[in-house]
Amino acid sequence: MENGTNQTQQKPLLPVYAILGEQSYLRDQAVDRLKKRLSQVGDIEFNYDQFDAATAEVEMILSAANTLPFASDYRLIIVNNIQQARKELLDGLGEYARSPSETTVLAIVGEKLVKSTKLYKAIKKAGGLVERSNPKKSELPAIIRSLFVAQGKNAPMGLCTAIVESVGDDIEGLNTAVTKIATYMGERTQVTPEDVDAMVEISAEIKVWELTNALQRRRPTEALATLERLLKQDSSLHMIHPAVVRAVRELIIARSLIDAGDESLDQIAATLGTPNWLAKRVREGAYQYSAEELCAGLERLAGLEYIMKTSNEGEPAYRRWILEFTTARS
16 A cells, blocks of 8 residues: 555555557656556566557456456556557456456556547546647747756757757657757757757658758759658648748748848847747848748748638649749749
């Protein structure tokens, strides 16, 4: 049994949990916390079994769940990938969840669990639902900063924001990027733009930034090829379009500052709200275009959005826009 301070501060352990969420990193966090808590009241090394719901037989899981723990208060059973479970397994676990073993903690883990199943209803009734929803994009820089802290590093919030823009919103990918940066830094503790610049592009998973980079550099062949790869990877134009619009708007802002005689990195970075190393890329891109070209390109993007929403001609229209935008000269 749990005792001491933990007993008064923590809720009682439940016999069945459902740890659900789209992002594996968030699910793994919750599972690790459960393991840590159980390790405080016994040795789970000899009282732990793990199953894959896609392949495991329900009888094996139930047998493990009904086995008494050895020299411990509890056994821990993890069933992963519950979204891939067959009906037979869901039904069997649903019956078990109505009257579970008091000496076992069964954790059902996966992206989702259908709410109409007996299993979901039983776990919800018992209060064992742990639903890890995706954080908002505005929350991600703080999460990245905490990941750096866990690695013994300190990163300014501006750099954390830049990493989100480069890597995307998958926390597993963000954690991988943080780990690579921390490893690259060695014994140093302060993360610099050069550290991020050296490692983030290697770990970047959201290839739409390759497209915007090609557009900024005025490279039509590269931009068209990147668009094709994105579409083959099941990225839709509706996912790509906001990043392209944002990239063109940033070029317009940088171009207007250049034309006004203020092309300093500090000023461009402050106006865009980005670190200097990202502002440098935008400034280099702005040199490639005139203000008239950029404004015309943004205006045509608004027309593209209408085509995407009202017809099946979005992809060829986008290809034409890329070609016109990157090759036209005023």
